[in-house]
Amino acid sequence: MTRPRPPYLMRERTRHGKVVWYVRKGDGPRIRIPGEYGSGEFTEAYHAAISGQSPASKKAQSDTLEWLITRYRETSAWLTLAAATRRQRENIFKHVIDKSGHERFADITRSHMVAGRERRASTPAQARNFLDAMRGVFRWALDAGMIEVDPTAGVKNIARVKGEGFEVWTEDEVAQYEQRWPIGTKERVWLDVILYTGLRRGDAVRIGKQHVRDGVASIKTEKSRYTIEVTIPILSTLQATLDAGPTGDLAFICGDKGQPLTKESFGNVFREACRKAGVQKSAHGVRKIGATRAANAGATVAELEALFGWQGGAMASLYTRSADRRRLAKGAINKLDRGTN
Known part of the structure; x- marks a missing residue:
């Protein structure tokens, strides 16, 4: 590819x-x-x-951190990263070079990495991204024989806050968005593509007519580095939205002038459309309600993994367990009701 x-x-x-x-x-x-x-x-x-x-x-002098980062960007370790990951890390490298690019990379220690993490501790995701970016550089440098000790070794990422992650949409919020953005608007296309395909943003902005044959879409997912292909029948509800448009030439999701969108720019404009509809949630939360609907309708772990591109059973099981609890609770309440009569 x-x-x-x-x-x-x-x-x-x-x-x-x-x-x-x-x-x-x-x-x-x-x-x-x-x-x-x-x-x-x-x-x-x-x-x-x-x-x-x-x-x-x-x-940059050949013993500086700036020089080392520049050399790292020429390697297969860097070039095989996903484009979105490279963009994210470029921003991190820019700040690192501005602050410490003149320092000798051989003098960078574990305490420097810890200090860099702690400066970003108020935003845990940034702290984790910083460490991940610098690990890439120094692990490559160690493998290449440029350093004897990896200063990121043993430095722990800030723990993720336990929780549900992106908040799932409710059925009322879906209805609220649909009322604000009816069929025939690009904003409705945005919602329905995510809701009725289960794709992540990075794949939702790529899928188009060229991926559909005989009413079934097939696309290799970005998160799997394009090794896992998901197959998605185009439901009549989604087809009606796509027929009404507007859609782009190469992607169903498009901007004001029919141009394709990156997943980052789509995230921004979709968030704005949600706010105008009075919904304070994200595109990923739409994907979650899609998984919830499928699980509640009886989809198995294998079926959810085939649709959403998951592996290992863990993610799909979250939804099937929730659906099973709901069905069991309904059964239990009926038994309780019979027991009281």
Whole structure:
């Protein structure tokens, strides 16, 4: 499968037939990226450009943390990460380089990693992402023989708060959203694609007509690194929404001008549509109510895993156990009622 192009990178061919590369963020200036695509020079210039530096700026010394991170970005360990993970870690690296990029990477210790985690402790997800990003760098450096001790070894992530995660939508909230965004609006397409396919955002924004054959959609999931394929019959309710549109050429979910959306931008616009409908929840909560509906209708663990792309039984069992408890409770209350007569 073709590897996704890094964000903000544009390819052009000159009138002389030469391929040139540029970085352009929004309406900002176009910055020419020198060197052959994928080379060390090219990669370093690209990362300098998206960080707001000039590609011609002074190169980092070969013993600094900035240099080490730049070299890491050229490796298979980095390039095989999901595009969304790379974007997330780029933002982390930018802050790390701004603060400590000049430090010698050989002098980075476990206490530095702990301190970095603790500075982000008020936002546990950021603390975990910071450690995950730096683990990637230093584990690669250890394997490459650049360091003798991995400073992230033994540093624990901040524990996740036990709970239900993204809050599941209620049936009333689904009805409330549907009333605000009727069939024929792009916002209704957004909801119904997630609700009636069970796809995560990263897959929901990719699925389109090209994935559907004889009324059944098949798509390999982003979370599995495109190794697990889910097969989803297109229900008549969803088909009616898609027929009314609007949809894009390559993806059912689209923006104002029919353009495809990244999962990040979709998350933002979907959240805004929810707020306008008076719903204070997320796209992932829609996926949860889909799983709840299926389980309550009697779907088995195997059936839920086939639809939602889960593995191992644990996630699917959460929904089937809840549904089973509900059915058992109904049976028990009927027995209680007979026992009181």
